[in-house]
Structure formats: C-alpha cells, structure tokens
Amino acid sequence: MARIVLNTWGSHGDVDPALALARGLRARGHAPVLAAPAFYRDVAAAAGIASHAVGPEFDPTDTALVRRIMDRRRGSEVLLRELLLPAVEGAFAELDAAADGADLLVSHPATFAAPVVAESRRLRWASTVLAPLSFWSAHDVPVLPPAPWLKQLEALGPWVGRAIIGASRLATRGWTAPLDRLRARLGLPRGAHPFFEGQHAPALVLALFSRVLGAPQPDWPAHVVVTGQLLYDAAHGTALSPALEAFLDAGPPPVVFTLGTSAVLASGDFFPESLAAARRAGLRAVLMVGRERLAEFASANADDAIAIAAAPHSQLFPRAAAVVQQCGIGTLGQGLRAGRPMLAVPFAHDQPDNAYRVTRLGVARTVHPWRYRAARVATALRALLDDPGYAARAAQVAAQVRTEDGVATACDAIEALLRGEEPPAARAGGAP
Structure with missing residues (x-):
C-alpha cells in the first residue's frame, strides 16, 4: 500500500478528476490524500477520501473573483499573478506538511509548489494535465484566449508554433518571481519555466483527456500516458x-x-x-x-x-x-x-x-x-x-x-512508477 498525495486546485473541473483517481487508487488498496483548498473538504469526505487543506484558499462561488478569472483577455493573468503565484510560499508549507510519509506526489498544472516539494524532499512525482493546451505543442498550437487568430498561422509550419510559444515564455517569465524566490530560499536552482516544461514530471505525465481531443505530438515531454477522461460528478x-x-x-x-x-x-x-x-x-x-x-x-x-x-x-x-x-x-x-x-x-x-x-x-x-x-x-x-x-x-x-478507462489507465501507470517500471502505454518524447 502506498500513501499518495494528490495536489489539485481550481473548480470542480479540476478537483473531480483528482477524486476519480483517488477513488481508483483506494480501490486498489492505496491510501490517497486529496491536497486541495479547504472548500473541498466535505466533497472529499463524501467521496470517502482523506484530505489536507492546501491553498491558496479559493471559494469557487465567489462571483466577483470568478468573473475576473473568467475574463477572456486577462483571466489567466489574474489567476496566475494575483492569486496563485503570490501564495506559493504558503502552499509550499502546507503541501510539504501533507507530504510527510508520502510515497508519491501527484501534481496539477496550477499547483506550482508541488514540483518544489518533490524536489526538496526527493519524493517520487507524477504530474497531470487536464487538457491538450498544457503541452504547448508547436505541432498542435493551442488557441490562446487573448489572440485566438494565432492558431491560423499553424499552417506555416512548426517554426511558427515555436515562435509563438517562445514569445509566451518570455512574456510570462517575470510572473514567476515568487516561485523563484522560494526555490532560492531552499537552495534550489531557478528551474524550468513552471507554465511550460517545468510543470511536467520527468518520470510520468498523465494526460487526463481522451485521445480524440489530442494525439501525442513529437514535442510532448517524455513518459506521457494519455489515459482518457477521469469523470466523477x-x-x-x-x-x-x-x-x-x-x-x-x-x-x-x-x-x-x-x-x-x-x-x-x-x-x-x-x-x-x-x-x-x-x-x-x-x-x-x-x-x-x-x-x-x-x-x-x-x-x-x-x-x-x-x-x-x-x-x-x-x-x-x-x-x-x-x-x-x-x-x-x-x-x-x-x-x-x-x-x-x-x-x-x-x-x-x-x-x-x-x-x-x-x-x-x-x-x-x-x-x-x-x-x-x-x-x-x-x-x-x-x-x-x-x-x-x-x-x-x-x-x-x-x-x-x-472504450477508454481513464481511472484504470492512470492507476496502472502510477503503480508501475511506484515499482520503478516504465509506465504502460507511455510514449517517450521526441520523434514518434
């Protein structure tokens, strides 16, 4: 039996897949813990899953805040620069406490403290993405809300995608200063960009969506397992x-x-x-x-x-x-x-x-x-x-x-990682 901490943050669309995975792991005899805002404590309890409060605290019924976050042009910036990254020190402390005795940490694209906890503790780590956009592929350029027209340039070739992604990296690197300070305090190097390659674990990346939405691309990170959707409502x-x-x-x-x-x-x-x-x-x-x-x-x-x-x-x-x-x-x-x-x-x-x-x-x-x-x-x-x-x-x-069993596929991959094996159906990064 392994103690597995699943760190997530956001709306029910972010938390429900973690609960689905936690329930699957529990059915296999493991001890999952949901590390999420305290708002979801009762939701986790109803699902039969232990929880540990990890911020920043977020009330998904806060109308004024949600309206700002859902703004097409600035919503992502508000979410990252005003809510998530300024709170990364507190999130690190809370998640570090939750990780005591853990065998594995599972992260979410918005849980920026999770890779730091894994690195500082030398803890096994698996990351997740919920949607294809998180891979930032030059071969399958995402539609970006502030500039959706950039998608049309994809036809010119992957070099255009690489230019778009490179510009996005440069434009947002200054946003990560709170995370850079945390890493420096812990004696860790600055690390990769947390919105891009820095969010992905080196040994296992779980893509929690169906292949009908996004097929593996040559520039995806190594050890990706496309599980299919993890649904729990x-x-x-x-x-x-x-x-x-x-x-x-x-x-x-x-x-x-x-x-x-x-x-x-x-x-x-x-x-x-x-x-x-x-x-x-x-x-x-x-x-x-x-x-x-x-x-x-x-x-x-x-x-x-x-x-x-x-x-x-x-x-x-x-x-x-x-x-x-x-x-x-x-x-x-x-x-x-x-x-x-x-x-x-x-x-x-x-x-x-x-x-x-x-x-x-x-x-x-x-x-x-x-x-x-x-x-x-x-x-x-x-x-x-x-x-x-x-x-x-x-x-x-x-x-x-x-035909896709997202929970079973994700659980199989996690158990393989715990055994030190190559995850089943993992696809190495680079050319197919």
Missing part, C-alpha cells in the same frame, strides 16, 4: 430531481444549457438569450443556472423550459438533444461521452482551445460569448440538429471515448 448529485425527471418525460429531448461551475458565475445574458433562442428554434430547454440565479429564472418554468441549479451531467446529458456549454474540460468530457451534438461557448483559459478541438472533430459548432444572441444561437442549434452528420459523428466519438 457525484458531488453534483446522484440522481435527477423529480421535477427534472418529469420535465424530461413530458416531451422530446431538450437542449441543455450549462456553463459548468465557474463560468456560470459570469453568465451575463447567457441564460435569457438561451431561453429565447430555444423558443425561437422550437426546442425545449433545460437551463442550469446555478443556485445564485435560480430564483431569477423561476418564471422560466413551463412546458417547454425548466430552470435548475445543477444536475449530474452524466445522467442529464445523454437525455438531451444537444448540449450548449462552455467547454471546461470536465463538462466537455461528459458531453463527449454522452454522444450528443454540442454548441461551444468558450470563455477563457483552455476553453477556446477545447472548443476548437470538438469543432474540428465534427461534433460541435462554436458561438463566442460576445456574439451570443438569441437569433444567432437559434440558427446554430437548428444547424446542429437538422444536419444528421453531427449526431452521427457525436455517437461515433462517444463510442470511442467509452
């Missing part, structure tokens, strides 16, 4: 409410409108426009508006629409005609598995890149938030539902996604 309920069940049974499959657990706090006119769009297109609607706005939309409940706070995506999405969503990786993974056409409305961070990938797959169309108006959305929904190619392709992709 019991924190959002274990059953659909009687009112929602009754609505679903009363008519044809509806369109589900959701912005996950973060963008929902920056929803603006999304839900009023969504309701108007559904009615304009002659479609029924489920509006997942969040607890904060549920009373505001009580009047929307009718034969053709229902407003709810939340519901487990794994149970609701398969009963939808289509899913309109923000393309956070957790929501996206449930959408792909459900096999329903999607309308992508990406806000910030990895969401525009994820939206590009599902549109490229042929299972989605995209309407950007600043263009999200009822007439345009109604037209996009009719295009999705009137063209049988979208439904057929969504079913085809879902069949592939369902």
